[in-house]
Amino acid sequence: MTGIERRQLWITVHRYLGLAILLFLIAATVSGVILSFARPLDAALNSDLFAGPTQRIDPLLAVRHLSKNRPDLIVLSFPTQLGARSTVLVGVAARPGAAALGYDQVFLDSSDGHIRGVRQTGPGFDRRHLVEGIFAFHSTLLLGTVGRWVMGLAALGWLVGNLVGIYLTLPVKGAFWKQWKRMWQMRRSSPLPRLLLDLHRASGLWLLVGVSILAFTSVAMNFFEEAFTPILQTLSPARPSLFDRPARPAATAAAPQIDGPAALAIAATAARAQGLGWRPAKVSFVPTYDVYGVMFTDDGFENYHRLGPITLYVDAQRGPIVDRDDPYFDSGGRMLSRALYPLHTGQVAGWFGIAIVVLLGLATLEMIGTGLYLWLKRRPMRVKARRAARAASAR
Numbered sequence: 001m002t003g004i005e006r007r008q009l010w011i012t013v014h015r016y017l018g019l020a021i022l023l024f025l026i027a028a029t030v031s032g033v034i035l036s037f038a039r040p041l042d043a044a045l046n047s048d049l050f051a052g053p054t055q056r057i058d059p060l061l062a063v064r065h066l067s068k069n070r071p072d073l074i075v076l077s078f079p080t081q082l083g084a085r086s087t088v089l090v091g092v093a094a095r096p097g098a099a100a101l102g103y104d105q106v107f108l109d110s111s112d113g114h115i116r117g118v119r120q121t122g123p124g125f126d127r128r129h130l131v132e133g134i135f136a137f138h139s140t141l142l143l144g145t146v147g148r149w150v151m152g153l154a155a156l157g158w159l160v161g162n163l164v165g166i167y168l169t170l171p172v173k174g175a176f177w178k179q180w181k182r183m184w185q186m187r188r189s190s191p192l193p194r195l196l197l198d199l200h201r202a203s204g205l206w207l208l209v210g211v212s213i214l215a216f217t218s219v220a221m222n223f224f225e226e227a228f229t230p231i232l233q234t235l236s237p238a239r240p241s242l243f244d245r246p247a248r249p250a251a252t253a254a255a256p257q258i259d260g261p262a263a264l265a266i267a268a269t270a271a272r273a274q275g276l277g278w279r280p281a282k283v284s285f286v287p288t289y290d291v292y293g294v295m296f297t298d299d300g301f302e303n304y305h306r307l308g309p310i311t312l313y314v315d316a317q318r319g320p321i322v323d324r325d326d327p328y329f330d331s332g333g334r335m336l337s338r339a340l341y342p343l344h345t346g347q348v349a350g351w352f353g354i355a356i357v358v359l360l361g362l363a364t365l366e367m368i369g370t371g372l373y374l375w376l377k378r379r380p381m382r383v384k385a386r387r388a389a390r391a392a393s394a395r
Helices: 003-035 038-045 059-069 130-140 144-169 176-183 192-206 208-222 224-235 260-273 332-345 347-394
Strands: 073-079 088-094 105-108 115-119 279-286 291-297 310-315 321-325
Touching: 003 038, 003 130, 003 144, 003 347, 038 130, 059 073, 059 088, 059 105, 059 260, 130 144, 144 192, 144 208, 176 192, 192 208, 192 347, 208 224, 208 332, 208 347, 224 332, 260 279, 260 291, 260 310, 260 321, 291 321, 332 347
Parallel strands: none
Antiparallel strands: 073 088, 073 279, 088 105, 105 115, 279 291, 291 310, 310 321
């Protein structure tokens, strides 16, 4: 195969990979950009649930007030502090033996702790569930495991297509750096087809690292259990965790003997003793492992800056610390695993990172649009050339 034939082969691969994943990539990109604003969007759509008064009580008092007045439920999660004008969002479940609740989130007024509203989580397209619906569409096309695999394969095609596209910008002959420098530039005086080709190539080069990270993290998260985790555990095993043992069946889960605020106090004391300078942000009860997870972050609010939070696990029956999930002092494989979500969402660098991800999403739509335009523009010439070649061979 000559150099020209090899290059033509990779042009064909790049072209048809792009066409094969076109609709999936548009769906993932548009929904991903929207999800960058998931929290404020959910709060805006459901202001009756999320908007709170200016005066606030300690969330722990509100949670204890709920537990006292509603003995039929178990508190599964709650934040340790509130933002400005915010209600207390509490995850709940029916206590073993009690009637089903019909909801799993309770919103407590932050002035006195009374219930403002309730919600059952799950994807949907009404205002209560729209954000979760967009997330499910983004990750699985609302098709469950099959949809997740489809989106994972589309992400893999995206990653390979990016790398092939970079290869195609490399000069075939002439002074390498002089020729390649031209690929990074746009000439606004060029005719529209040439201008869009320049835009397509230059944006791919300038944004290669960011777009490739989005594509790689998409592949890894979509095939997390099937491929990514087994590979990492083979190459760089994480330290043992309490979650390595089988989970208890949900039907046999017992009610905790200590409450969430007590678990928070135990974890906060242990964190100080361990020299952890971060602040508690959220408390979650995990019934299938009979533990409370107390999340610690740099600012005391749930976030995924850098590698995300550190979590101390408290035995829900007896009270001692039974595990610590700390990606900053674990194997390289565990660090990479924990970096996937922060990198994919941009939260690794706070709001600056989220803004970068939004820009990368918009740039991806631009590359889709310019690539499709160039394919449509050149397709008649390619069809004509193939017909001429077939006619010549038939003589």
